[in-house]
Amino acid sequence: MTDSIKATGSDTHNEARTDGGPASDPAELRAKLKAEVCAEIDHWADHITALSDDIMRHPETGYRETRTAAVVAEQLRGMGLEPVTGLARTGVKTRMKGRSSGVTAAVLGELDALVIPGHPHGDPETGAAHACGHNAQIASMVGAGLGLRAVMDRLDGDVVLFAVPAEECVQVQWRLGLVDDGELHHTAGKAELIRLGEFDDVDMALLTHAGAASPAIGVGGEGNGSLVKRVRFTGRSAHAGGTPWLGISSYKAATIAVAAIDAHREFFKDEDSVRVHHLITKSGDSVSAIPARTEMEMLIRAANVEAMRDASDRIDQALRGAALAMGADVEITTGVAFLPFRNDGPLAELAHANGCELVGEDDCALVSGNFGGSTDMGDLGYVMPVVQPFASSGRDGAAHGPEFWTEDHYAAAVVPAKLMAMTVVDLLVDGATQARRVIEESGPKIGREEFVALHDSLSGTRTWPAAAQQ
Numbered sequence: 023m024t025d026s027i028k029a030t031g032s033d034t035h036n037e038a039r040t041d042g043g044p045a046s047d048p049a050e051l052r053a054k055l056k057a058e059v060c061a062e063i064d065h066w067a068d069h070i071t072a073l074s075d076d077i078m079r080h081p082e083t084g085y086r087e088t089r090t091a092a093v094v095a096e097q098l099r100g101m102g103l104e105p106v107t108g109l110a111r112t113g114v115k116t117r118m119k120g121r122s123s124g125v126t127a128a129v130l131g132e133l134d135a136l137v138i139p140g141h142p143h144g145d146p147e148t149g150a151a152h153a154c155g156h157n158a159q160i161a162s163m164v165g166a167g168l169g170l171r172a173v174m175d176r177l178d179g180d181v182v183l184f185a186v187p188a189e190e191c192v193q194v195q196w197r198l199g200l201v202d203d204g205e206l207h208h209t210a211g212k213a214e215l216i217r218l219g220e221f222d223d224v225d226m227a228l229l230t231h232a233g234a235a236s237p238a239i240g241v242g243g244e245g246n247g248s249l250v251k252r253v254r255f256t257g258r259s260a261h262a263g264g265t266p267w268l269g270i271s272s273y274k275a276a277t278i279a280v281a282a283i284d285a286h287r288e289f290f291k292d293e294d295s296v297r298v299h300h301l302i303t304k305s306g307d308s309v310s311a312i313p314a315r316t317e318m319e320m321l322i323r324a325a326n327v328e329a330m331r332d333a334s335d336r337i338d339q340a341l342r343g344a345a346l347a348m349g350a351d352v353e354i355t356t357g358v359a360f361l362p363f364r365n366d367g368p369l370a371e372l373a374h375a376n377g378c379e380l381v382g383e384d385d386c387a388l389v390s391g392n393f394g395g396s397t398d399m400g401d402l403g404y405v406m407p408v409v410q411p412f413a414s415s416g417r418d419g420a421a422h423g424p425e426f427w428t429e430d431h432y433a434a435a436v437v438p439a440k441l442m443a444m445t446v447v448d449l450l451v452d453g454a455t456q457a458r459r460v461i462e463e464s465g466p467k468i469g470r471e472e473f474v475a476l477h478d479s480l481s482g483t484r485t486w487p488a489a490a491q492q
């Protein structure tokens with residue numbers, strides 16, 4: 023990564039350049055500009071793969087990605103751009119102007135890693151590890167920028183490069199603490215950036231995520247929305263051997279809650295893909311005393327907002343019933359982790375066509391169905407058209423596990439850089455007609471205030487004292 027990225031490759035190889043003037047045939051112009059951005063990205067391939075590898079070896083978790091953000095800012099400055107930093111704590115954003123503006127397409131990369139202690143490429147001190155491949159996203163975002171900057175003077179719209187924080191739903195207690203302190207309103211990065219107005223000047227967004235070893239590219243599929251809960255049962259401590267009858271066990275309340283939640287699983291609709299995961303994160307301090315405080319952390323996933331709301335209500339019912347059973351108090355804090363995700367059809371069609379052109383039809387899959395996981399691209403999809411193709415990581419290990427990392431940085435970062443840059447060319451060339459079509463055909467989206475209100479309608483903290491439940 024030591025070579026200068028100040029000059030474009032086409033400053034030295036400009037035979038591919040075409041002027042993009044009105045006389046050009048749009049299809050021919052589109053093909054020529056795509057060839058130009060791909061040649062440019064190939065010129066920087068070693069730089070892009072080195073960047074992906076460097077970030078993989080320096081993982082940081084959400085809202086704490088300070089080194090990664092600094093690396094991104096340095097890359098963008100190296101390209102002659104002027105990034106804004108510190109957005110929603112660590113986000114980095116810059117704009118490349120087209121020959122005319124009016125429509126803006128964003129190419130995104132996620133800054134954060136997971137916590138997977140013992141991961142071979144993880145940070146031994148913090149346990150952070152890029153077991154979801156976001157390192158390759160950042161490199162593909164920079165790569166797309168390196169390609170597109172050579173043709174911006176022939177595009178009829180702007181490109182925003184945006185490195186966004188905190189996609190992974192980890193360290194929930196710490197993030198909810200930041201929400202309690204008023205430092206954050208949303209736990210996930212894109213929702214927080216939407217609230218702060220940082221997506222107000224963007225019309226659509228592309229991001230490529232790491233996938234398994236094959237196919238080379240996959241486009242389509244849907245993801246669940248998810249809610250997080252922090253639960254605090256409060257009972258009364260007493261000597262567990264001498265005077266247990268004086269105590270109220272918050273731990274027993276939690277175990278009853280687990281049984282009650284499991285009883286509800288039978289009543290979720292299959293098509294809603296509801297998943298409820300929970301941990302007891304703290305319970306008492308001494309086994310010889312009745313535990314007065316027990317805390318739980320939960321993640322509730324569902325395919326649509328109505329099912330999220332229904333599952334959340336059922337879980338609250340189970341928690342309240344368990345508290346009542348033991349005479350304990352319960353405080354429940356609920357926050358939206360992510361809204362349900364779906365790719366917008368018109369953008370996905372463009373990305374799939376470019377994927378087929380890049381890697382061949384046999385290696386560019388159309389994916390359908392719910393992949394079970396969740397992402398804050400779902401949140402962004404509520405306010406603008408989005409697409410999130412998958413690109414090969416070169417490995418078949420399960421994502422979010424110790425066997426998953428970026429093995430093939432070319433497949434994971436350079437190929438998606440081309441895929442996104444080609445799709446941006448489609449969107450913004452020739453009067454940005456495709457971008458306008460995408461906006462029109464992607465269906466209704468909501469505004470920033472409506473988005474925050476939707477989140478807030480699913481969030482909040484309530485306490486049910488034992489006395490009030492009786």
Ligand SMILES: [Zn+2]
Binds near residue numbers: 154190422
């Ligand atoms: Zn992930």
Ligand SMILES: [Zn+2]
Binds near residue numbers: 154155156189231
């Ligand atoms: Zn991810």
